Amino acid sequence: MPTYSRTAADANAEAICLTAPTVVETPFGRLQGKPGDWVVTDYKGAHRIYSYDEFKDKFNPFDQEATTYLNQNKPPPSITNLEPTHGTTLATVWIAGSLFGANQGNSKVYFGHLRLVEAVVASWSDSLISVTVPAGLPTEYPIFVQVKVGTKFSNAYMFQVT
Secondary structure (H helix, E strand, C coil), X not given: CCEEEEECCCCEEEEEECCCCEEEEECCEEEEECXXXXXXXXXXXXXXXXXXXXXXXXXXXXXXXXXXXXXXHCCCCEEEEEECCEECCCCEEEEEEECCCCCCCCCEEEEECCCEEECEEEEECCCEEEEECCCCCCCCCCEEEEEEECCEECCCEEEEEC
């Protein structure tokens, strides 16, 4: 599990990046985090959960070394659901999950098995993507759908072109 510690002139903070859904028990109640969130303990012992982007903005806005570390240790995107799981070429498919990023940027969605074909993205958010099934995919066997953010690929979800 990647960790990051930071000391600032006005405060000390220690943070841990979550790699699985986690419940953190604190004296003030429960905090729930998902993969990619950061649990921060400040110098008073208080805990808070930040999303990756919130953590990066709050603790490292001008620190290139820390930003590089965070980007290298950010968990990959994760697909939790695909709807529908079968359909024709040019059909719309919704991909639900996490860590896709608020904006698409250079991120992509691929369909395929041995040969990946890039899908056309209709909409993009951190937890939901809408794409069009690309042409030229095999119909004889199920293929995979994956999201690529930066250099990291999500888990693969099965899709059958009909």
